[in-house]
Amino acid sequence: MLLGRKVCAVLETARDLFFPLHCAGCGSALKSGWLCLACSEELKPVQRPRCDTCSQPFSGAMDHFVCVNCRGRAFHFECAVAVMQSRGVLRDLIHRLKYNGELWLAEPLGDLLEQGLDDERLEGEVFDAVVPVPLHPLRRREREFNQAEILGRELARRRGWPFSDVLQRTRYTVTQTHFDRRRRMQNLRDAFTIRQNVAVQGKHLLLVDDVLTTGSTLDECSRVLLEAGAQSVRALTVARG
Ligand SMILES: [Zn+2]
Numbered sequence: 020m021l022l023g024r025k026v027c028a029v030l031e032t033a034r035d036l037f038f039p040l041h042c043a044g045c046g047s048a049l050k051s052g053w054l055c056l057a058c059s060e061e062l063k064p065v066q067r068p069r070c071d072t073c074s075q076p077f078s079g080a081m082d083h084f085v086c087v088n089c090r091g092r093a094f095h096f097e098c099a100v101a102v103m104q105s106r107g108v109l110r111d112l113i114h115r116l117k118y119n120g121e122l123w124l125a126e127p128l129g130d131l132l133e134q135g136l137d138d139e140r141l142e143g144e145v146f147d148a149v150v151p152v153p154l155h156p157l158r159r160r161e162r163e164f165n166q167a168e169i170l171g172r173e174l175a176r177r178r179g180w181p182f183s184d185v186l187q188r189t190r191y192t193v194t195q196t197h198f199d200r201r202r203r204m205q206n207l208r209d210a211f212t213i214r215q216n217v218a219v220q221g222k223h224l225l226l227v228d229d230v231l232t233t234g235s236t237l238d239e240c241s242r243v244l245l246e247a248g249a250q251s252v253r254a255l256t257v258a259r260g
């Protein structure tokens with residue numbers, strides 16, 4: 020009995036050495052999961068009321084709502100679902116994945132991304148392929164990976180859907196957060212091309228990125244995918260900026 024318990028303790032210590040359970044947000048010790056209570060309370064889901072098209076949260080009593088950014092605008096994607104608001108601990112985790120190369124965060128962030136598939140706009144959809152928003156090769160070389168690809172692969176693996184890194188970024192674009200819509204579209208024109216039309220023809224695609232900000236990048240990627248013959252494109256991101 021005692022020996023058994025000792026063996027258990029040794030095994031536990033060994034497990035803790037190799038798989039220490041610590042909160043991904045603040046580093047405090049955990050029994051299970053990947054975020055402590057305080058950090059998980061910082062996660063703010065994007066829920067109604069929010070823009071039906073781009074998931075922009077909205078304070079008000081309306082149930083169905085289209086925001087100013089989307090009003091009168093025809094997007095190429097069917098919908099863009101973002102799971103959590105980009106703030107606090109989540110913004111920090113995405114930042115650490117992207118700029119510190121903490122690739123292990125793909126798993127917890129993949130958990131969140133997968134939650135997005137329960138959104139009513141995506142629920143029950145079966146996708147022929149998961150397509151990541153590409154990074155320009157220069158930026159990819161500098162970062163050594165594409166966070167959208169890491170997240171997309173994780174989701175594809177979980178669902179058993181094919182992963183198709185079929186888009187490429189052919190123009191190095193500057194950060195466009197502060198541009199108005201017209202300048203964003205100009206900035207993105209011809210930024211993406213498709214590697215292989217045959218990979219998307221007639222297919223229902225799920226486009227994946229880490230953060231949705233204005234929807235312009237997802238829109239331009241969707242346009243290119245549809246032009247190459249895709250049947251439909253829906254977009255999913257971990258966070259809404
Ligand atoms: Zn914590």
Ligand SMILES: [Zn+2]
Pocket residue numbers: 070071072073074075085086087088089090
């Ligand atoms: Zn919107």
